[in-house]
Amino acid sequence: MNAKTSGEPAICLKNIYTAYEGAEYPVIKDVSIEIRHGEFAIIGGPNGAGKTTLLETINGMLKITHGEAKVLDMDVGSCGRDVRKRVGYVIQNFSFDPMTPFSAEEVVLMGRYGLIGPLKKPSGEDLEKASDAMKLLGITDIAKNPIGKLSGGQQQKVLIAQCIVKEPDILLLDEPFSNLDLLTREYVSGVLGDLAKKGCTIVIVSHAFDALPDTGIRIIAMNDGKIALDETCDPCEVEGKIRSVSGGFPGA
């Protein structure tokens, strides 16, 4: 029985502390949250608050020093690799060398590799799913272009398509809108909202709140490694709520 059928939340953190290797103090401090299947959650808060660190904790990439973390019913500390097979993660700071020897469609197809298995060729179905994901993100016309020679926004759409083609149960996206123009932000946000309606849990770290889907948004605002606010509201209320816990600009 998987987490979806057992009625367990998709993500369940209890009194979690996470520290980077060699660091004296934890970044994430005593965080407890439950995020249900199909929820659309935004993690906000000031620079350095621990938002990326929280995503990487959920994805089993960092050492949990205290507490209990379960994702899709699996213990994150001992089953990180299995967790990552079912979680899509779009990282914040990506950069492709202009000479990277892969086309956009090859990068999208890489999202299927975990499902295909080692040393196996993609099937017709894999190619079809990659093609569908590219259509969904509106990048079919650049499919054959070298990834390193695309614009930042085009590369971002390729990386989102790569995660979608994996058909994950949870999608973690770190500032996915940072390179996208307003209309594209609105469109991609709608795509993510539709995925949530189909049961995929969406967790987005973002500083941009002007193009959220028209659905209940769970806001998790962080400050200094802790949860400062956790509630569900309408999209138009998100920015005000994040501002209310972010404080002023340091030095202002």
Ligand SMILES: Nc1ncnc2c1ncn2[C@@H]1O[C@H](COP(=O)(O)OP(=O)(O)OP(=O)(O)O)[C@@H](O)[C@H]1O
């Ligand atoms: N690889 C690392 N090793 C050690 N400390 C790190 C590492 N990455 C981040 N940190 C520290 O963890 C803290 C939280 O960083 P994190 O990237 O999670 O913040 P954030 O809220 O995502 O910030 P931003 O909005 O600027 O992206 C910061 O104090 C940062 O210096």
